[in-house]
Amino acid sequence: MHLSSTAPNPRVLHLTQPVDGGVARVVTDLVAAQLSDGLDVTVACPDSVLTARLRTLGARVRHWHATRSPGTSLIREVRHLARVIDEVRPDLVHAHSAKAGLAGRLAVRGRIPTVFQPHAWSFEAVGGGTAALALMWERWGARWASRTVCVSEAERATGMGARITGRWTVVPNGIDPQRFHPATAGLVRSGLAPLAGLHPAAPLVVCVGRLCRQKGQDVLLRAWDDIVRRVPDARLVLVGDGPDQDRLREGAPESVVFAGAVTDASPWYQVADLVVLPSRWEGMALAPLEAMACGRPVVVTDVDGARESLPPSFSTRCLVPPENPAALAGAVTELLIDPLLRESLGDQGRRHVLSTHDVRHTAEAVSDVYRDLLGPWTAATPSAEHGQRLDTGRGAEPNRTTQRVEPTEYRESIHS
Incomplete structure (x- = not known):
């Protein structure tokens, strides 16, 4: 018709x-x-x-x-x-x-x-x-x-x-840049119940996504031991639920917080020092776009769709091979110990999202x-x-x- x-x-x-x-x-x-x-x-x-x-x-x-x-x-x-x-x-x-x-x-x-x-x-x-x-x-x-x-x-x-x-x-x-935007992390963090009692200066890594094989949270948990050895105060928050939730919880260290499913993920991006998406495959994930819109640096795996969500300048520091815990740990650690680099990448990422997404x-x-x-x-x-x-x-x-x-x-x- x-x-x-x-x-x-x-x-x-x-x-x-x-x-x-x-x-x-x-x-x-x-x-x-x-x-x-x-x-x-x-x-x-x-x-x-x-x-x-x-x-x-x-x-x-x-x-x-x-x-x-x-x-x-x-x-x-x-x-x-x-x-x-x-x-x-x-x-x-x-x-x-x-x-x-x-x-x-x-x-x-x-x-x-x-x-x-x-x-x-x-x-x-x-x-x-x-x-x-x-x-x-x-x-x-x-x-x-x-x-x-x-x-x-x-x-x-x-x-x-x-x-x-x-x-x-x-x-x-x-994504909607009016919904996903930068905010003062300390003020937002104080309103998130799962972070109650967490030291305000604790480095925070956030992963937003369905808890399933596609999103690769199991790879991130395998990398996490190496990360906390170099950044002992770091905390990891997994936002979402899904079929792998019980399996991922088994044996997870105390430095990992399971926040569950949320209707609005923007506060979690805003409080993050770094957002990670260790996917095994993607079409084009929204999480990196939403995180960058909030002015946060991201680390994603080099899979279809995920790599295209990044500005070209991010490829050397923010893109890692899929299912490679060692490479993921190295990239996350490098960014956690360099706040100036995180700030620069966050600014570049927001400009990229505003211009193309x-x-x-x-x-x-x-x-x-x-x-x-x-x-x-x-x-x-x-x-x-x-x-x-x-x-x-x-x-x-x-x-x-x-x-x-x-x-x-x-x-x-x-x-x-």
Whole structure:
């Protein structure tokens, strides 16, 4: 379906199974921006904290009961999505991450313009026969994606290298610099209960992310003994929960604090002396972007998506090989003992995020993809049922260091 320039703003249906972590934050920010632009937005996802947040923004939410991984419930999940699509009658479907991408494309099968956003490829998250099946599906399912949106050049290159064909657009992830901003660490630290009793001058390393194999907290814990030998007062805070929580807690030293899941990670970035993300794979992680927006230096692993989140000047000090505790310990220690270097890297990182990873420009780039698939539409004020118009800062004078991030499109033939 293509809309004329006089048509009402399109009806967009977002599909997501992850209801926490980075994917949920990307969906939330994108929905907020699209509602502000007057689009008619519905989200289908499992019932969760995310659904309440989306309703607060003014989006319609349809319950979709879906497990995180494919299984025997897939047929039921696809049928449920098909009914939701029939009822919502969207002009465009935007499926986020592997499970929604699988079920959504099976439910639509190309009958409606469909955007698929992997947020890291499914076949990288598993091994053996499961990885082979995931890759076979991604190759097959590509025929039912009008556009595949990747969050990094590396993610696109991985897909193309795996012989997944289609039309590609790269739109880097963005964050809200008004939400993630520098603050006085001492004042913020005093308000965080898990840090009660901690000496105000204790060097603080923070890792924000789901406690799972992908995020590599186990590698960071293996490196931690070497770090505290050189910086005895250092403390490590793991922010988040997940399937590996109990295993990571076993044997963790007293210098490691488990803060649990939080609705707002910004205070943890603001109190950190250093933020670490030791991932095994990524699409483009939000944590380094959020930390840099808060003026904090970061150390990340040299994996797809993570390396692209850094300014080029960070590569020698802030980028380490994945699954290498010794290299990780060396990089973290070097920064903990050099406060002037941390301050310099923090300033550079914030300027980088403001110039290339502002969420407003990410949303604009996604809208450009929609316009390419649907044709132009007339900007309109959101309807009353979507509530008060959201302020994303569009009416304010843009930051002078901010520039628009243009999406990059690649075309490959789609095998029918």
